[in-house]
Amino acid sequence: MGRHLMKTADAGSLSATDAGSDVTLAGWIGRRRDHGGVIFVDLRDASGVVQVVLNPEEEPASEEVLHGLRLEYCVQVVGTVRPRPEGTVNPDLPTGMVEVSASSLIVLSESDVLPFPLDGRTDIDEAKRLEYRYLDMRRSRVAENLRARSMAIRAMRNVMDEQGFLEVETPTLIASTPEGARDMLVPSRLRQGHFYALPQSPQLFKQLLMIGGVERYYQVAKCYRDEDFRSDRQIEFTQLDFEGAFWGQEEVLQTIELVARRVVKDLRDVELNEPIVRMTHAEAMRNYGTDKPDIRFDMRIADLSEVFAATEFKAFSGVLGDSGSVMGINGGPLGLARSGLDGLVSQAQDVGAKGLVWMVVEEEGSIRSPVAKFLSEAELREIVSVLDASVGDTLLIVADRTKTVLEVLGHLRLVVGKPDSHDELAFAFVVDFPVFDVADDGSLSPAHHPFTAPADIDTLINTPETAISKAYDLVLNGTELGSGSVRIHNSDMQAKVFEVMGISSEDAEGRFGWFLEALRYGTPPHAGFAIGIDRMVSILRGEPNIREIIPFPKTQSGADPLTGSPSRVESLQLGELGILVSPDVVASWDSEPDQEAASES
RNA sequence: GGGGGCGUGGUGAAGUCUGGAGUUCACGCCGGCCUGUCAAGCCGGAGGUCGCGGGUUCAAAUCCCGUCGCUCCCGCCA
Numbered sequence: 001m002g003r004h005l006m007k008t009a010d011a012g013s014l015s016a017t018d019a020g021s022d023v024t025l026a027g028w029i030g031r032r033r034d035h036g037g038v039i040f041v042d043l044r045d046a047s048g049v050v051q052v053v054l055n056p057e058e059e060p061a062s063e064e065v066l067h068g069l070r071l072e073y074c075v076q077v078v079g080t081v082r083p084r085p086e087g088t089v090n091p092d093l094p095t096g097m098v099e100v101s102a103s104s105l106i107v108l109s110e111s112d113v114l115p116f117p118l119d120g121r122t123d124i125d126e127a128k129r130l131e132y133r134y135l136d137m138r139r140s141r142v143a144e145n146l147r148a149r150s151m152a153i154r155a156m157r158n159v160m161d162e163q164g165f166l167e168v169e170t171p172t173l174i175a176s177t178p179e180g181a182r183d184m185l186v187p188s189r190l191r192q193g194h195f196y197a198l199p200q201s202p203q204l205f206k207q208l209l210m211i212g213g214v215e216r217y218y219q220v221a222k223c224y225r226d227e228d229f230r231s232d233r234q235i236e237f238t239q240l241d242f243e244g245a246f247w248g249q250e251e252v253l254q255t256i257e258l259v260a261r262r263v264v265k266d267l268r269d270v271e272l273n274e275p276i277v278r279m280t281h282a283e284a285m286r287n288y289g290t291d292k293p294d295i296r297f298d299m300r301i302a303d304l305s306e307v308f309a310a311t312e313f314k315a316f317s318g319v320l321g322d323s324g325s326v327m328g329i330n331g332g333p334l335g336l337a338r339s340g341l342d343g344l345v346s347q348a349q350d351v352g353a354k355g356l357v358w359m360v361v362e363e364e365g366s367i368r369s370p371v372a373k374f375l376s377e378a379e380l381r382e383i384v385s386v387l388d389a390s391v392g393d394t395l396l397i398v399a400d401r402t403k404t405v406l407e408v409l410g411h412l413r414l415v416v417g418k419p420d421s422h423d424e425l426a427f428a429f430v431v432d433f434p435v436f437d438v439a440d441d442g443s444l445s446p447a448h449h450p451f452t453a454p455a456d457i458d459t460l461i462n463t464p465e466t467a468i469s470k471a472y473d474l475v476l477n478g479t480e481l482g483s484g485s486v487r488i489h490n491s492d493m494q495a496k497v498f499e500v501m502g503i504s505s506e507d508a509e510g511r512f513g514w515f516l517e518a519l520r521y522g523t524p525p526h527a528g529f530a531i532g533i534d535r536m537v538s539i540l541r542g543e544p545n546i547r548e549i550i551p552f553p554k555t556q557s558g559a560d561p562l563t564g565s566p567s568r569v570e571s572l573q574l575g576e577l578g579i580l581v582s583p584d585v586v587a588s589w590d591s592e593p594d595q596e597a598a599s600e601s
Numbered sequence: 602g603g604g605g606g607c608g609u610g611g612u613g614a615a616g617u618c619u620g621g622a623g624u625u626c627a628c629g630c631c632g633g634c635c636u637g638u639c640a641a642g643c644c645g646g647a648g649g650u651c652g653c654g655g656g657u658u659c660a661a662a663u664c665c666c667g668u669c670g671c672u673c674c675c676g677c678c679a
Contacts, residue, residue, distance in 0.1 A: 087657050088637055122613045127671050181678050227678045483679055514653035
């Protein structure tokens, strides 16, 4: 290594075997311990931290420079790696066996006093962290998350490469495609009054790639959906998107398994030996009350309608007579006081239940419950039997329309059973999704985009409300990680599906005529998937939201506190686009106290 | 669009329920001392329009109304 190099070693990589070697380090002052004479500095770079010893008697720099060192100064240190003296080894530091004795120190760049500490011991307000994200990512939490994200994407690319996939970039300025969500729009200057949409997914392009003879495609794709934010939703996010020709569902699920195994291995150093559990959408709903079941814990929903077929209890008999259901879960030994049980009742009501019956199995086998006196001995025995209840267990029972019962119990199941960490991982495939969601009023709305192949076209046409599609989801710990489907590869079939979904043939021709035509040129059967990378990494990292995994995320209101986006633009710029901001909107600006654009103009 | 939580020196928190002097704690910052620490230590000091606006009151960080920001959730989002 020549002397001209700004650094010859990484701080975090030094170990006892480097003792005696001369190194040039460069990084930031993470901490300083100034004893008046000798000064210890924790020098941090991207690789980690090492202790640098500055002794003025050895003249690494002037007294003024040495005692003037402050947190996060960017410095270069030339010195010698040496074992730490007896009794001063730091077992908490990976490089704690050694230290670097400095022969010279140069301040490359001073730092202002920091807006918040970078020590990782305090939870800084997130808006502040995002405003100074470049400092925030010097902290180990974000730095490690960025590395994990990189590792995950590398693992995905490795699997894809090994499986013979071709990485293809698809455009991000496209025509609006129907994915269900609101499109992010970009105005066109060359065709005023026209707009590009940012892709919600590369859906139609990857299908075109299949038609184009690319048999296996993948992409680490930025996707955009202009909907409200959640802890696991941002308007822009990243997916591993892939598609295979001459493929059906089985090939897709097996590929997902390869990806999941590799990512979990690389990020958690855990081998997933068991095949990923598969269940149908109907099974998921019946057993867990949701299409994204958290199967780290069992606690299945049990149907108690049989038990109460002839009950005297009006709250139950009324519902059953109205073709509803009575179902329950065994919450296990919750040990809740009356107030806690009442809390569950109000939570059940919050999600739509008229009420919730709780029961606690008492020592001598009797049942404590507000409704116990309305139920027969036989019914109580049957409840205990069906729910496989033991002494101390809390049973939760809901009677209502079947859909409501499942929703409520699915919610309560999470409330009482969901683990509070992601130490354990439970993947699941949910397959055989219905084509339509049935609303309370019986109306149908498509559950998936219209390019999803139906399991059976006749069923779709004759009884659409019961039709199954060849669509499937990947779920991890109760979070939907991604979705995919077998696609329609036949133009006539595609036209029929458009029709059933309520898209008129004129409308379909106008918006997707080009795609319907493409399907007519020997389209191979194909299927694919997309995995949400931000979500997957956030769960594997045990982070509570995907912002921790995204380098520069936006706040819940869609703003970036660092750069000030979204911002107003000059009217000149709008003029070129043929755009005039509505007078109402302009008027509302006057009442806003704090606007970036206002001060820039 | 709706519901909940939060907003107090640079940072994090306590104080707010039950109104009574900008009070407290930790970190950071400034100055001094200090040659083996590693969240270094010791002594001293500075620093706040309690998010903003209005109201109630003799008196508001505290109660009320509004508003802004952040966040969690419902709707929305395959």
